[in-house]
Amino acid sequence: MSSRDTIWGTHKEAIEERLKAFHPDLEKYIASFAYETVYDRPGLxxxxxxxxxxxxxxxxxxxxxxxxxxxxxxxxxxxxxxxxxxxxxxxxxxxxxxxxxxxxxxxxxxxxxxxxx
The missing domain is CATH 1.20.1290.10 (AhpD-like)
Structure with missing residues (x-):
């Protein structure tokens, strides 16, 4: 399970829709950079x-x-x-x-x- 799936849990779909409502690319940027790049780093x-x-x-x-x-x-x-x-x-x-x-x-x-x- 990815860190984003763990953190967002059962709220994942609602969070994704909220972010997409601001701008279609916002959810993609957060998912790919914040979670897949930063959160998935080892060390902590x-x-x-x-x-x-x-x-x-x-x-x-x-x-x-x-x-x-x-x-x-x-x-x-x-x-x-x-x-x-x-x-x-x-x-x-x-x-x-x-x-x-x-x-x-x-x-x-x-x-x-x-x-x-």
């Missing part, structure tokens, strides 16, 4: 790559893309606690507002609930 396991992706997306302020990669962490063998720890680790580098926003996205997702009240 998929869970680690997904945790890095989450922190980078938080830094860029891309909450819509966070949902895909939160699910991707779990699909790659990670846990909710892994996600929360990565977000908490990002605070001194990215700031409280960005991390709080990421926790809000995480809290809004069905099947994901913070271990903290």
């Amino acid at each position: 396991d998929l869970k680690t790559k997904e945790l890095l992706a989450i922190v980078m997306l938080v830094s860029l302020g891309n909450p819509q893309e966070l949902k895909t990669h939160f699910r991707g962490v779990v699909a790659a063998g990670g846990t909710l606690q892994d996600i929360e720890e990565a977000l908490l680790f990002a605070i001194p580098y990215l700031g409280f507002p960005r991390v709080i926003g990421a926790f809000e996205v995480l809290r809004s997702m069905k099947g994901f609930a913070s271990s903290e009240p």
